[in-house]
Amino acid sequence: GAVVSQHPSWVICKSGTSVKIECRSLDFQATTMFWYRQFPKQSLMLMATSNEGSKATYEQGVEKDKFLINHASLTLSTLTVTSAHPEDSSFYICSARIPVSYEQYFGPGTRLTVT
């Protein structure tokens, strides 16, 4: 099956710094990737949809200037949390969709802790 990787798997950063999370589709090309946020014991909340070569589409309430998404190639999307604060601490999961398919494949997630 299709494999999606994320790096890093966990990261601790200080308040005010920026953190970049990478999402890669390892054995397929993904024109569309998704970024989700998951709080403890809760469901996944879609943050944004990114299409290769174009600007990401953010969900209502998600600050596009804080959560910068870049999808520069068909196998890589990045999420940068800028000027991170403790309330940004969460589990971030990316997902990639194979072109013309209804299936999404999920990465293993990145645990972000902002101190």
Added chain:
Amino acid sequence: AQSVTQLGSHVSVSEGALVLLRCNYSSSVPPYLFWYVQYPNQGLQLLLKYTSAATLVKGINGFEAEFKKSETSFHLTKPSAHMSDAAEYFCAVRPPGKLTFGGGTRVLVKP
């Protein structure tokens, strides 16, 4: 707009007993439906999917789900629970648009 409701945020079953996780959906168009499993600190793994073919769908790890249009349901079952089934389970629906998740059901398996 579509939505997904999972009845019961927690389910406790004995090892060897039936696992039943309930999912009801609403969708303005014929849906695709999915069940995912999430183990602690991991991403989501697809268990099974319904895409307008057979209404009884078999997935991995012995799970299956039945699509019932009249009840707008897509309940997940497994005849005999195993300790390794302890995890969080999410039902999801699409189209139209993006994948929409239910609130999740945490399964606890008692020895």
